[in-house]
Amino acid sequence: MFISFEGIDGSGKSTQARLLADHLKNAGQEVVLTREPGGSSGAEEIRKLVLEGDTDRWSATTELLLFTAARRDHLERTIRPALADGKIVICDRFADSSRIYQGLGRAELGDLVDQLHALVIGQEPDLTLLIDMDPEKGLDRALSRNGTEERFEDFGVGMQLKMRQGFLDLAKRYSERFRIINGDQDIEAVQNDIRAVLDPMLA
Numbered sequence: 757m758f759i760s761f762e763g764i765d766g767s768g769k770s771t772q773a774r775l776l777a778d779h780l781k782n783a784g785q786e787v788v789l790t791r792e793p794g795g796s797s798g799a800e801e802i803r804k805l806v807l808e809g810d811t812d813r814w815s816a817t818t819e820l821l822l823f824t825a826a827r828r829d830h831l832e833r834t835i836r837p838a839l840a841d842g843k844i845v846i847c848d849r850f851a852d853s854s855r856i857y858q859g860l861g862r863a864e865l866g867d868l869v870d871q872l873h874a875l876v877i878g879q880e881p882d883l884t885l886l887i888d889m890d891p892e893k894g895l896d897r898a899l900s901r902n903g904t905e906e907r908f909e910d911f912g913v914g915m916q917l918k919m920r921q922g923f924l925d926l927a928k929r930y931s932e933r934f935r936i937i938n939g940d941q942d943i944e945a946v947q948n949d950i951r952a953v954l955d956p957m958l959a
């Protein structure tokens with residue numbers, strides 16, 4: 757089973773993905789917890805190229821190609837081998853993040869996101885947990901982390917609002933695999949809602 761977490765920056769994806777991985781391991785499952793961009797050594801190198809340093813050194817199209825290259829490497833080296841071994845893969849962001857972060861801005865890039873996905877990725881998660889929440893709260897959380905990877909968080913609240921709506925639209929377009937989780941609760945309550953989705957599926 758391939759599970760992805762999606763949502764705006766600071767919505768709690770990494771926190772919840774980690775807690776879910778622990779929960780499933782305790783229940784006796786073999787779990788691979790991974791993330792994008794990254795999740796394999798080559799893809800982690802590409803992560804540094806897109807998230808650190810001078811933000812203007814890539815065009816929007818080049819950046820999309822880098823995210824897609826990272827995803828392809830991640831799929832080849834980490835995700836597919838783990839799924840073939842019968843493990844549960846939990847991924848902090850996947851292709852839906854490209855549909856939002858690269859695809860929302862310009863219509864022509866949105867088409868390219870879909871074309872590239874069909875050409876070189878061609879895989880969707882079995883389940884996508886969308887952690888939905890108020891962007892102002894998400895941004896406060898994300899900025900309070902104070903790391904070096906601030907590129908997308910720098911967009912501000914207006915952009916995050918657009919992205920939140922974009923994710924909700926994707927949840928409608930791919931309703932068979934999306935579940936919307938209310939992220940505006942304490943960490944334990946969010947995790948309980950996630951387990952309420954997963955536990956019956958795995959039983």
Ligand code: ADP
Nearest residue numbers: 765766767768769770771772897898941942943
């Ligand atoms: P994301 O991976 O979606 O960017 P994180 O899981 O890294 O989000 O969380 C961002 C910050 O918010 C972290 O400092 C985390 O500890 C905190 N956080 C996560 N979930 C909650 C929550 N439900 N309530 C309050 N703070 C949270």
Ligand code: TYD
Nearest residue numbers: 764765766792793823849853854857908909
């Ligand atoms: P991530 O580490 O998940 O950031 P956060 O924890 O703040 O949510 O992802 C880093 C950034 O990369 C995030 O701002 C979204 C962006 N991103 C894309 O633009 N396209 C993609 O395809 C992916 C996977 C991520």
